[in-house]
Amino acid sequence: MKTSNSKKQKNDNKPLLTLQKAPTGIAGLDEVTGGGLPKGRPTLVCGEAGSGKTMLSIEFIVRGAMQFNEPGVIMTFEEQTEELAVNVASLGFDLQKLQADKKIKMDYVHVSRSEIRETGEYDLDGLFIRLGYAIDSIKAKRVVLDTIENLFGGLKNKGILRAELRRLFAWLKDKGVTAIITGERGDGKLTRHGLEEYVSDCVILLDHRVVNQISTRRMRIVKYRGSLHGTNEYPFLIDEEGIAVLPVTSLKLDKGITSDRISSGIPSVDEMLGGKGFYKGSSILISGTAGTGKTSIAANFADGVCRNNARCLYFAFEEPPQQIVRNMRSINLNLDKHVKAGLLKFFAARPTLYGLEMHLVAVHKAIQQFKPSVVIIDPITNFVSIGSLREVKNMLVRLIDFLQNEQITVMFTALTLNDMVNDQTDEAISSLVDTWLLIKDIEWNGERNRGLYVMKSRGMKHSNQVREFVISDSGLELIDVYIGPDGILTGSAREAQVIQEETGVAIHNYALSRKDREIIRKRKVLESKIASLNSEFESVEEELNKVYEEEELRKQILNKNRETIQSIRRGSENKDEPKNTGK
């Protein structure tokens, strides 16, 4: 008690005394419980056989001992301590070593009705003493009793047992240890023997359901006195690293927002999206019918991200990673290089491997470990095989939410099965995503071509044009489609149209030059005509001039003659006369 008091003072800086919590160290559980289990109080963990009760409690003790320096006592009523050590060794927990280091103490309590006769009044002091001894010997702060209800099988007198259990839990509280008591789920009750009546500070219910042959583990905090807690069912996963709980529905729309852009890896797609690509931290949906190149776009995106030295996590739910790498080589993408550089990581699993929630947990875990800046999920469609549309949508909502909180850009691919409904997509997540690219088959003229549309792209200018999406040896490319009187032309029809237009231009040019030459010729003809007319005019003019000159000349000569004659007639007596006429 003394040690726990001093600890309380250390932690307690707030004037208001709130419930102290003991962190479990179990991924996600501390978030759901708002910090851990109630410190110094017992918690009931109940569930059916195989629901993970023992795993949860052992992890609580082990993590307490290893991470929080709180030694713990494991009192097991079911499994021998050696068996237990072997069972959890697969999780990397070395119970024997921890026990040798005095970090934990294990005690196996064995009670068998066949070996014991009851001869009158008794109590469970033996259990108290053992537990007290174990706690004191390592100064334990945590205790697990797994599964104490087994005592009901070993001892007949239920009245005594109940009274003693009540006393035990009170005693544990007095001891100030944080305890987990496990109990098997009973019909219509949380536990078979009503332990919830005694342990009422915190009750956690574990569940293991199999729907459509796929199992999902779930956890729910039934009650938690004096503390806020998540009330939903949270899926959890037991894998090689222990338990991971997913606090899935922390749906707050208060994400941090950035206006940074991230390239799609295909310049022409970026161009359609205002020239810069997607927003960082946004969600992108690529949908299209089979074989339209969704994976190719996704792989291009991954390639682009990795080339910028950012990390990309690729969840392949359809093809094995090696196959994707091989296939992408055919369009001039070397993903292998990025994988080797540690920038690209594939995470492949069949959707049917486990339930949706478990997938979500697995995806979360992988993301938290790899810390990518881009996540690709290819495709989401296959999840429908393990859950209803509504469930898939719920899962994706949670996933998108988580990713956006982490500022991770996510790209989903989705297979559209029926062209009639593709405006909504099968998973109906189009309202959730920020950018939606649709690849549509354009079937015309005996061939199938791909048309890429930007269905929506929130908060950016984007092209409304259909582009033909061409996958070639050198990569992906978008080409403007030809829109003519016959509608949209793609593929060879587009090529044909282009050739036809080129021919037209050539013919037109030829016609033009011929006309030009004719004009030149005409001009030459006319010019020569003009020249001859000019010379004709000149000759006529000259003729006319000649007449005038002759006449003038004649006039002068006549005048001269007349004067001469007159002078001759007058003689030389009138000398002034010729002068006057001359004037």
Next chain:
Amino acid sequence: MAEKKGVSGLKKRKDIYVMRLFVTGASPNSARAISNLKKICEEYLKDRYELEIIDVYQQPAIAIDEQVIALPMLIKKSPGMERKLIGDMSDKLKVLKGLEINAVNL
């Protein structure tokens, strides 16, 4: 481990009852169990029993070795199979049955 010596020393006589009674200090159940058991032993097993009374509070480690849960608890080591009896030994018939004492006059 002094009590083990006593057991082995007494094992020579086959019909000797070697018993250990685990109690918790002077609790009412423990006190009743001690007096009840002593009465039965004196009545049916006079001079052929060895009874060791252990206060679990004093030796908690023994509680783990002997799988002590409910107290008081009596363990009959010999003769025959090991038997465990719990309670204050007030049910005489059950105690005798548990210890496999053939009491003809019961």
